[in-house]
Amino acid sequence: MSFEPVAITGDGRIGLCEPHIAGNEWTYIKECLDSGWVSSAGNFVERFERGIADYLGSAVEAVAVVNGTSALHTSLMIAGICQSHEVLMPALTFIAPANAVRYCGAWPVFLDVDRETWQLDPNTLSRFVSEECISRDGELINRFTGRRIKAVLPVDLLGHPVDIDPIIETARQHGLVVIEDATESLGAKYKGRPVGTLGDISCLSFNGNKLITTGGGGMIITKSPELALRARYLTTQAKDDPLEYIHGEVGFNYRLTNLQAAMGCAQLEQIDTFIKAKHAITARYNGAFSDLPGITPMPQAEWAQSVFWLYTVLVDEKQYGMNSRELMAKLGQAGVQTRPLWQPLHQSPALADCQGYQIVAAEEIGRNALSLPCSVGLLKEEQERVIQVIKEQMIGF
Numbered sequence: 001m002s003f004e005p006v007a008i009t010g011d012g013r014i015g016l017c018e019p020h021i022a023g024n025e026w027t028y029i030k031e032c033l034d035s036g037w038v039s040s041a042g043n044f045v046e047r048f049e050r051g052i053a054d055y056l057g058s059a060v061e062a063v064a065v066v067n068g069t070s071a072l073h074t075s076l077m078i079a080g081i082c083q084s085h086e087v088l089m090p091a092l093t094f095i096a097p098a099n100a101v102r103y104c105g106a107w108p109v110f111l112d113v114d115r116e117t118w119q120l121d122p123n124t125l126s127r128f129v130s131e132e133c134i135s136r137d138g139e140l141i142n143r144f145t146g147r148r149i150k151a152v153l154p155v156d157l158l159g160h161p162v163d164i165d166p167i168i169e170t171a172r173q174h175g176l177v178v179i180e181d182a183t184e185s186l187g188a189k190y191k192g193r194p195v196g197t198l199g200d201i202s203c204l205s206f207n208g209n210k211l212i213t214t215g216g217g218g219m220i221i222t223k224s225p226e227l228a229l230r231a232r233y234l235t236t237q238a239k240d241d242p243l244e245y246i247h248g249e250v251g252f253n254y255r256l257t258n259l260q261a262a263m264g265c266a267q268l269e270q271i272d273t274f275i276k277a278k279h280a281i282t283a284r285y286n287g288a289f290s291d292l293p294g295i296t297p298m299p300q301a302e303w304a305q306s307v308f309w310l311y312t313v314l315v316d317e318k319q320y321g322m323n324s325r326e327l328m329a330k331l332g333q334a335g336v337q338t339r340p341l342w343q344p345l346h347q348s349p350a351l352a353d354c355q356g357y358q359i360v361a362a363e364e365i366g367r368n369a370l371s372l373p374c375s376v377g378l379l380k381e382e383q384e385r386v387i388q389v390i391k392e393q394m395i396g397f
């Protein structure tokens with residue numbers, strides 16, 4: 001398929017990470033409209049599920065849901081997470097996975113990230129489990145809270161995989177379920193294995209800013225047919241008898257619609273060209289910043305094939321002459337949209353009752369990081385303008 005970048009906003013502003021709609025989206029959505037199959041039944045839902053499963057390439061089951069957050073909520077439920085359990089996760093991430101844990105009545109415990117990868121630090125996880133927890137009757141108990149730890153929820157952050165092997169090793173030693181939040185990193189690989197297949201259960205998002213989008217959407221991925229069946233049941237109102245409306249338990253209306261899935265099928269057809277575009281954008285930025293003191297791109301580990309979903313740099317105030325928020329303001333004045341990363345979750349007022357364990361790197365990265373425009377359709381001239389504004393701010397450059 002040929003790929004022509006298109007101007008993003010048309011108003012001269014350069015957006016951060018905008019959807020790219022250049023394939024069969026209109027055709028497939030029109031098919032839904034023409035046929036009347038617009039809601040949560042229809043061919044496109046199954047086709048999208050099959051398409052994602054095939055793309056991920058191993059024998060996985062895929063269950064389409066309304067967004068990444070519901071994928072996480074459902075994954076936690078099918079993993080048996082409930083009231084008073086705890087789930088270990090990185091402090092540096094979007095709040096959705098922590099919220100999903102709270103929806104279950106369970107508690108997230110926040111651990112630090114690795115400075116080299118920005119992802120959940122496997123050594124911190126191992127240290128936390130061995131020094132801060134005890135094993136009682138085969139269950140892992142957090143000594144500080146007295147609660148049972150049931151799962152670990154690593155996130156593949158910003159298009160880059162988490163170092164999952166040592167995390168799985170720790171999880172297996174202590175009987176923890178691994179739920180991979182791959183919502184930001186479809187297309188990336190860990191030691192050659194596709195992100196989205198690395199956990200016992202993995203979650204994807206097709207939100208508008210993701211590599212491929214359905215407007216809003218998500219997917220639960222698992223190799224276990226039993227778990228997939230349970231996910232399907234819970235996400236479609238837990239219907240035991242659809243004719244007589246008999247429901248075995250409290251379920252959820254989390255099923256993706258055919259309209260959204262139609263868009264997903266069209267987007268999935270373009271994923272390889274989208275990834276190529278992300279790589280080209282990253283190479284241009286990295287080249288431009290290689291001799292610019294104080295601007296350091298997010299690193300890529302040697303075992304990782306990042307998809308560079310959201311291109312992000314660290315701004316060193318001393319070397320660069322201004323901090324990340326000041327640079328964000330300057331770029332904003334120049335019509336360039338940028339964004340800091342998230343408030344580290346142990347500092348979030350929404351999660352004030354949750355435990356954070358020795359968090360240093362996540363705070364530092366959270367303070368200094370800035371994400372730059374990297375839409376698939378970003379024009380070369382637009383990117384050059386972003387680079388120029390960043391270089392101009394540098395005193396004496």
Ligand SMILES: Cc1ncc(COP(=O)(O)O)c(C=O)c1O
Nearest residue numbers: 067068069094096097183205207
């Ligand atoms: C790490 C992470 N987890 C979960 C989500 C939730 O996905 P959604 O917005 O589709 O609910 C997002 C982002 O949107 C995310 O960045």
